[in-house]
Amino acid sequence: MEIFLDTADISLIEKYKDFVDGVTTNPSILSKQGSVDVKDVVLKISKLVDGPISVEVISSDFDGMVTEGENLAKIHSNVCVKLPCTFDGLKACKALSNKGIATNLTLCFSVPQAMMAAKCGATYVSPFIGRIDDIGQDGINLIADIVEVYDVYGFETKVLSASVRNINHFIQAAMAGSDAITLPEKVLEQVFVHPLTDIGLKKFMSDWSKLKGK
Secondary structure (H helix, E strand, O other), rough: EEEEEEEEOOOHHHHOOOOOEEEOOOOOHHHOOOOOOHHHHHHHHHHHHHHHEEEEOOOOOOHEEEHHHHHHHHOOOEEEEEEEHHHHHHHHHHHHHOOOOOEEEEEEOHHHHHHHHHOOEEEEEEEHHHHHHHHHHHHHHHHHHHHHHHHHHOOOOOEEEEEEOOOOHHHHHOOOOOOOOEEEEHHHHHHOOOOHHHHHHHHHHHHHHHHHHH
């Protein structure tokens, strides 16, 4: 499973660069960094991580999305253009995919949306686990359903689990067969931690200190 870091914070990407396969961003994430120079951010990320860098369009209409997508793709070969799972977004996905531009269909909340993304040639589709949970449905079930449908029809689009709120989401998405996952730092840092590891390490060091004392 590919693991992406969901951030535009260069210091965080530097910290975790050895453990992630790529980076995902969106307008909200970029705004938190106080930067509107997308090209500058993308080029800085590309020097740290040699993998997909998802960058989202701002336009909501077909023509605007295609133009933006083409311009974003020119920044770096690793750019993966993020588009919304809307009518125009799907049309733009097909147009960009036909030009060999990688795409990531975001804000996906249903199997039919995921199917259309795949039929339009999306590189990735990003179902939102946490936001599905928020409305009383099961986000992990959605991941499993999309994975199953893609397997049945042989779609090449990769399922990228997004809106991951906790380490259980990470584990369950992996078990459901998600091809990729994007994690905020608060979840990624939990991947490296387990209380029993800390307890065991403390015990080893304590025993070693006692041995040296003898």
